[in-house]
Amino acid sequence: MKLQFLDPLYAHPGPVASVYLDTSRDLDEADGAIESRWRRLRKSLLAHDADRATVDAIDEAVGADREVAGRHGQALFAAHGELLLTQCLPEPPVRDTAQYGMLPDTLPLALQHAPDIPYAVVILHRVHVGEHGGADEKLEIDCESGRWPTGRVAPGARSHRRTPVDTWPKEVEELAGELAAGMDTAGTETVVVAGDPWAVNSLMRAAPSRLQSALVTLKDGQHRHREPGRALLEEELAVLLDGRLPDRDRHQLDTFLGQRARHPEYVEGLPAVVAALQRGQAQTLLLSRPVSLDRHLWVGAGPGHLALTGEELNAFGLHYYWEEPAPGAALIRAAAGTQAELIAVPDEELPLEDGVAVALRYTSS
Known part of the structure; x- marks a missing residue:
């Protein structure tokens, strides 16, 4: 799956407010329930230093999917008082969330697009x-x-x-x-x-x-x-x-399996994935569903500024970087920024070390 639909989120510097909200219309008084849930998220954003103009930009877009019947959700992103992206989600989020950080929290949105x-x-x-x-x-x-x-x-x-x-x-x-x-x-x-x-x-x-x-x-x-x-x-x-992959993804998955059979140390596990994304060598990022990434990564301003430690980025000559608490957001930004694609596969079908892997554009041997 291509990730270019996320480009509007990376065209603006952070910090970014990222909201995932259940906006289902399959219950009585849906508008009131949505407003109540959003009110809690709004308070959370303001408490985490989000500026009021950015929160207001999201406020105006909440519930704009009211013409869609049944169960669904909404993903909303804003920065510096401007709404960057809003999308209707085919499934409501497991829980309503609001984050304010340097990177947009794009992993849940990307997973709702897959397999595309x-x-x-x-x-x-x-x-x-x-x-x-x-x-x-x-x-x-x-x-x-x-x-x-x-x-x-x-x-x-x-x-x-x-x-x-x-x-x-x-x-x-x-x-x-x-x-x-x-x-x-x-x-x-x-x-x-x-x-x-x-x-x-x-x-x-x-x-x-x-x-x-x-x-x-x-x-x-x-x-x-x-x-x-x-x-x-x-x-x-x-x-x-449901449960199928598009033809292109199946081809990329076959490529990964062949590469893993020869050189698993280059394509599977978080260190291998980070190294491939740093070099722009990843053709496809693979994630196991359900995604469970519990290790913080270090990132800089550019999509390839990704590392397991801050010292590594410093060794690359970077002087502005930070520890990113949402590793999924860092991986998706790096993949989108280096034109890598995304495949999400059930863990029981394809167990992956650390839950992540890559198919490489080319190999060194």
């Missing part, structure tokens, strides 16, 4: 318009794209159109072409199709071979109604995509 699988959904419905039965029979076409799992609460482009049933044979060729093009432009890996069996079968037949390999069809009536602000076929997508 590009997908598309197509729903085909036959409807009758007017009083003449088949003469006014139409086919409604709903299409939506997104990236899983953030697409649950932040789906991408959506289109809706209606076409006469007798023109569907021509329309289906165009639709198949659009979906195939999405595999090139957006990297779409899974296309879920549901609805009228005749229309679905027509799309299957019209799809070029590379699109057919990505198509997953659902039985008519199997799909559920879409809740406000949430993805089409959200529950079905969860069954299909």
Whole structure:
């Protein structure tokens, strides 16, 4: 998974206020509950010396995801009185948190983006318009794209159109072409199709071979109604995509396994990871889920300014550095700043020393 969506957070110097808040709408008096939770976090930020302008910038954005139904959360970041980034989270945080420090607390946000699988959904419905039965029979076409799992609460482009049933044979060729093009432009890996069996079968037949390999069809009536602000076929997508990795991540994981088999001391464990990120040598940062990083790191102003001790940074000629209490934030900043990607894998599937590893861009031997 690429980390460029975090770039706005690293374009500004710290300190940064980082807030993770449960903004679920699946209970009565949701607004009051959200306001109460935020009030506690606001007091905590001010008590930890966050300036009032920065806290006020977050205050204005809290609850801005009110159009999204169901369980979800919000991540908000601000610095020097400016809101830097706010995103709706597909899952509410385990607990509400507010931190004020030199680095933004980006690890929880990055993990909620992973594995970042590009997908598309197509729903085909036959409807009758007017009083003449088949003469006014139409086919409604709903299409939506997104990236899983953030697409649950932040789906991408959506289109809706209606076409006469007798023109569907021509329309289906165009639709198949659009979906195939999405595999090139957006990297779409899974296309879920549901609805009228005749229309679905027509799309299957019209799809070029590379699109057919990505198509997953659902039985008519199997799909559920879409809740406000949430993805089409959200529950079905969860069954299909939860626990999967995108193709690129699987390739990077294979690269890591090969490197670990030859030189585990270069790619696994916190010392190896820090060394690779220092040199900009990491292609991919791997983290075990659940993430458990309990060792402080030392960091400087630049993304490659990362070390196990302050003495090491001093030996590099740095005179401004600090001990960072959130090692996850330091690792994610270093990965994003050196264009490394992120893969999060369950610990039971891939145990890692210290819970961290890297796939290298190149090796010295």
